[in-house]
Amino acid sequence: xxxxxxxxxxxxxxxxxxxxxxxxxxxxxxxxxxxxxxxxxxxxxxxxxxxxxxxxxxxxxxxxxxxxxxxxxxxxxxxxxxxxxxxxxxxxxxxxxxxxxxxxxxxxxxxxxxxxxxxxxxxxxxxxxxxxxxxxxxxxxxxxxxxxxxxxxxxxxxxxxxxxxxxxxxxxxxxxxxxxxxxxxxxxxxxxxxxxxxxxxxxxxxxxxxxxxxxxxxxxxxxxxxxxxxxxxxxxxxxxxxxxxxxxxxxxxxxxxxxxxxxxxxxxxxxxxxxxxxxxx
Ligand SMILES: NC(=O)c1ccc[n+]([C@@H]2O[C@H](COP(=O)([O-])OP(=O)(O)OC[C@H]3O[C@@H](n4cnc5c(N)ncnc54)[C@H](OP(=O)(O)O)[C@@H]3O)[C@@H](O)[C@H]2O)c1
Numbered sequence: 001x002x003x004x005x006x007x008x009x010x011x012x013x014x015x016x017x018x019x020x021x022x023x024x025x026x027x028x029x030x031x032x033x034x035x036x037x038x039x040x041x042x043x044x045x046x047x048x049x050x051x052x053x054x055x056x057x058x059x060x061x062x063x064x065x066x067x068x069x070x071x072x073x074x075x076x077x078x079x080x081x082x083x084x085x086x087x088x089x090x091x092x093x094x095x096x097x098x099x100x101x102x103x104x105x106x107x108x109x110x111x112x113x114x115x116x117x118x119x120x121x122x123x124x125x126x127x128x129x130x131x132x133x134x135x136x137x138x139x140x141x142x143x144x145x146x147x148x149x150x151x152x153x154x155x156x157x158x159x160x161x162x163x164x165x166x167x168x169x170x171x172x173x174x175x176x177x178x179x180x181x182x183x184x185x186x187x188x189x190x191x192x193x194x195x196x197x198x199x200x201x202x203x204x205x206x207x208x209x210x211x212x213x214x215x216x217x218x219x220x221x222x223x224x225x226x227x228x229x230x231x232x233x234x235x236x237x238x239x240x241x242x243x244x245x246x247x248x249x250x251x252x253x254x255x256x257x258x259x260x261x262x263x264x265x266x267x268x269x270x271x272x273x274x275x276x277x278x279x280x281x
Contacts, residue, residue, distance in 0.1 A: 004063030012069030
């Protein structure tokens with residue numbers, strides 16, 4: 001099977017590296033193109049056998065699956081470019097949340113899927129969100145999920161929930177890292193603890209907590225109950241967080257959804273689909 005990548009920026013590159021490092025794909029099974037060619041040349045020297053395409057159409061021809069890894073506002077240009085040559089049996093995978101399946105199915109005759117990856121996939125962990133278009137058949141799902149399984153836990157979601165699910169799986173690592181950074185800064189400032197040691201402890205803690213929630217099957221509430229003895233130190237601090245973070249997560253969800261809605265509006269104009277809106281929850 002040949003897999004094509006259009007766009008080898010941060011996420012395109014991460015996906016290629018992860019598929020190769022996990023053993024799911026050989027470099028020889030991959031063909032890639034990017035606006036700035038130097039990025040593809042770098043990948044080809046890192047992974048001998050990876051095929052450099054000099055155009056996006058060259059990436060598409062002969063690929064069974066094509067990952068489209070450009071930013072939302074760069075989609076229409078690529079779609080127009082590949083429209084005349086895509087074929088019915090090919091699977092085009094968009095990795096960006098605001099571009100709708102409908103936008104792509106309107107313009108391309110191939111099968112369409114949306115797969116939202118995460119930086120966590122670079123360590124063969126975390127989820128990939130899978131959203132399938134109307135032309136995707138059972139065997140196409142199996143093919144995609146078999147590939148994604150090697151770098152993640154594929155989770156099928158409804159397109160209506162693309163934004164909120166992406167908040168957890170792909171924005172989430174940045175949110176948790178922000179929380180840790182602020183906590184570590186405060187610990188260094190307040191107690192003088194060595195930053196490296198605080199960072200090491202915080203990182204091990206997040207890894208262990210993740211395992212409790214996945215392998216250990218504890219819920220977030222159960223983790224809190226197991227750690228916080230009534231009247232104890234943890235309970236005191238949890239009480240503080242409860243009061244101080246009142247409403248913050250509602251605001252966070254509003255912020256990501258407002259940006260998504262802005263992108264969607266621009267994309268609707270580009271793709272001539274003014275009636276497509278994100279359903280209100
Ligand atoms: N970063 C994440 O954690 C994450 C997670 C999930 C989904 N995503 C989504 O992934 C998408 C890409 O994000 P990114 O962080 O990888 O952005 P990025 O680093 O800017 O990569 C985009 C790449 O697309 C290339 N490109 C632009 N127009 C092109 C064209 N016409 N033909 C071929 N290549 C073209 C750019 O080439 P140049 O080198 O010339 O700029 C660049 O290398 C975004 O929509 C984002 O929402 C990202």
